[in-house]
Amino acid sequence: MSFLGFGRPQPTSEEKISAVQAEMKVLTQMHDRLTKACAKKCVPNDYRESELNKGESVCLDRCAAKFFDVHMKVSELLQQEMQSKGAGGGGFGFGG
Amino acid sequence: MSFLGFGRPQPTSEEKISAVQAEMKVLTQMHDRLTKACAKKCVPNDYRESELNKGESVCLDRCAAKFFDVHMKVSELLQQEMQSKGAGGGGFGFGG
Amino acid sequence: MSFLGFGRPQPTSEEKISAVQAEMKVLTQMHDRLTKACAKKCVPNDYRESELNKGESVCLDRCAAKFFDVHMKVSELLQQEMQSKGAGGGGFGFGG
Amino acid sequence: MDGLTAAETRELEQRMQKQQMKVFFGLFSNLVDHCFMSCIDDFTSKSLTGRESGCVARCVQKHMALSQRLSERFQEYNAQMTQQQQQQGGGFR
Amino acid sequence: MDGLTAAETRELEQRMQKQQMKVFFGLFSNLVDHCFMSCIDDFTSKSLTGRESGCVARCVQKHMALSQRLSERFQEYNAQMTQQQQQQGGGFR
Amino acid sequence: MDGLTAAETRELEQRMQKQQMKVFFGLFSNLVDHCFMSCIDDFTSKSLTGRESGCVARCVQKHMALSQRLSERFQEYNAQMTQQQQQQGGGFR
Numbered sequence: 069m070s071f072l073g074f075g076r077p078q079p080t081s082e083e084k085i086s087a088v089q090a091e092m093k094v095l096t097q098m099h100d101r102l103t104k105a106c107a108k109k110c111v112p113n114d115y116r117e118s119e120l121n122k123g124e125s126v127c128l129d130r131c132a133a134k135f136f137d138v139h140m141k142v143s144e145l146l147q148q149e150m151q152s153k154g155a156g157g158g159g160f161g162f163g164g
Numbered sequence: 165m166s167f168l169g170f171g172r173p174q175p176t177s178e179e180k181i182s183a184v185q186a187e188m189k190v191l192t193q194m195h196d197r198l199t200k201a202c203a204k205k206c207v208p209n210d211y212r213e214s215e216l217n218k219g220e221s222v223c224l225d226r227c228a229a230k231f232f233d234v235h236m237k238v239s240e241l242l243q244q245e246m247q248s249k250g251a252g253g254g255g256f257g258f259g260g
Numbered sequence: 261m262s263f264l265g266f267g268r269p270q271p272t273s274e275e276k277i278s279a280v281q282a283e284m285k286v287l288t289q290m291h292d293r294l295t296k297a298c299a300k301k302c303v304p305n306d307y308r309e310s311e312l313n314k315g316e317s318v319c320l321d322r323c324a325a326k327f328f329d330v331h332m333k334v335s336e337l338l339q340q341e342m343q344s345k346g347a348g349g350g351g352f353g354f355g356g
Numbered sequence: 357m358d359g360l361t362a363a364e365t366r367e368l369e370q371r372m373q374k375q376q377m378k379v380f381f382g383l384f385s386n387l388v389d390h391c392f393m394s395c396i397d398d399f400t401s402k403s404l405t406g407r408e409s410g411c412v413a414r415c416v417q418k419h420m421a422l423s424q425r426l427s428e429r430f431q432e433y434n435a436q437m438t439q440q441q442q443q444q445g446g447g448f449r
Numbered sequence: 450m451d452g453l454t455a456a457e458t459r460e461l462e463q464r465m466q467k468q469q470m471k472v473f474f475g476l477f478s479n480l481v482d483h484c485f486m487s488c489i490d491d492f493t494s495k496s497l498t499g500r501e502s503g504c505v506a507r508c509v510q511k512h513m514a515l516s517q518r519l520s521e522r523f524q525e526y527n528a529q530m531t532q533q534q535q536q537q538g539g540g541f542r
Numbered sequence: 543m544d545g546l547t548a549a550e551t552r553e554l555e556q557r558m559q560k561q562q563m564k565v566f567f568g569l570f571s572n573l574v575d576h577c578f579m580s581c582i583d584d585f586t587s588k589s590l591t592g593r594e595s596g597c598v599a600r601c602v603q604k605h606m607a608l609s610q611r612l613s614e615r616f617q618e619y620n621a622q623m624t625q626q627q628q629q630q631g632g633g634f635r
Binding site: 081084085088089092093095096098099100102103104106107111113114115116117118119120124125128129132133136 | 453454456457460461464476479483484487488504506507510511512520522523526527
Binding site: 104110139 | 571578585
């Protein structure tokens with residue numbers, strides 16, 4: 069999760085703990101989103117069988133690999149965009 | 165909400181309060197999910213009338229009953245699964 | 261965001277800060293929901309071009325205007341409803 | 357819910373109020389999103405058409421009725437669950 | 450993860466337990482919603498039909514298998530990322 | 543927003559930074575999910591095809607433009623609301 073900058077020195081005790089907590093939350097959410105996306109892509113909704121069949125299993129593995137790739141790719145694209153527009157500026161910005 | 169274990173003795177004041185708060189949050193979320201699910205199942209999206217008609221009302225009551233049943237059933241199935249696999253292990257696990 | 265009553269005098273320092281934070285959260289969520297809704301209404305999912313075309317841009321502007329209008333309208337309707345039913349009661353209530 | 361001192365109850369009430377505001381705002385947001393997605397389809401102008409406006413009004417009213425009805429079912433269910441737990445658990449405290 | 454004192458670790462564990470309960474409850478809720486939406490279609494009575502009941506059971510089992518499989522892929526991916534970061538970043542502390 | 547002391551402003555800024563990180567991460571996650579669901583359809587191999595890769599790039603770019611445009615409309619709307627409130631409310635403090 070390099071994009072959140074965890075792993076840098078964290079001074080106080082409270083900060084260290086909440087950094088670990090935050091990282092766990094990020095991982096949980098990502099697992100959640102991965103599951104939601106790949107269930108939709110690979111497993112039909114009628115549930116005629118309770119086991120994953122061969123085709124579904126292979127699909128899930130490939131789907132996970134592609135999900136991580138898209139994650140990386142989007143992260144890179146956003147970084148490029150932000151650099152090209154300068155630190156202060158727009159594009160994806162939310163201005164309250 | 166027996167599956168969250170609220171109702172057991174809660175020592176400190178802060179813990180008691182946050183337990184009540186947590187229970188309220190769980191109830192809110194469940195009400196939310198119930199509403200979302202049964203609106204989708206029973207009420208068409210075109211909104212030609214502003215009143216619930218007879219058919220929709222009956223459908224909502226049955227939908228709620230089934231939602232609670234599915235809740236129970238999934239809870240039981242997960243408990244069985246966790247017991248059969250032992251406390252430490254897999255199945256539905258999320259390993260960060 | 262008049263419906264949340266921010267802007268009234270806020271005594272303690274902690275309360276002032278968390279009011280600003282809460283307002284920011286509300287604005288963020290609203291921006292999020294606006295984006296989700298208007299992307300769905302105005303931009304097809306196939307992504308054959310990377311630029312917004314004229315039609316999409318105009319659609320987004322109108323979609324935003326209508327989203328704010330619906331926001332207002334729903335807010336008014338709920339207030340009317342709550343007044344007509346009295347402060348204590350039902351309608352949209354959630355009773356834990 | 358029982359077993360709280362007066363000070364705890366006061367603190368709880370304050371937090372509950374905040375939480376209720378959040379809950380209400382969540383319901384409100386869901387309602388806006390749902391009625392917007394269901395009723396708004398015409399992007400040839402930036403003002404709501406009469407049809408859209410009427411649809412939103414009916415959508416809100418219908419959802420309040422729906423939410424009210426499901427709340428009742430939910431409360432019945434919770435009451436029933438609480439009763440079962442007390443019977444099973446012996447009902448101490 | 451390293452660099453925590455014993456007291457910090459204890460505090461962290463307590464909070465983690467709470468968070469894990471939340472995570473678990475989130476997974477549980479998603480599962481209920483998904484299996485309900487996928488399996489329940491008959492509103493001519495208020496009890497689950499045999500077909501619905503069976504569908505829910507298969508849905509739960511299949512999703513546990515699915516979640517388990519994706520967890521493994523996710524852990525492999527995280528291990529790989531951590532390794533790359535340590536190689537690039539020098540791996541201090 | 544006004545009426546904060548220097549210390550409060552500093553505390554606020556620190557919390558805002560955290561919140562902004564969360565906001566940004568939320569936007570990023572939504573973007574990944576949306577572009578993944580819209581662009582990825584081929585599960586005959588585990589690497590992105592050229593078509594998928596291009597689609598993701600266009601999806602990200604288009605959404606940044608879209609998000610930017612809607613942000614502008616949103617800011618205009620907020621400015622207008624603030625103005626109306628000040629006129630109605632008398633604008634004290």
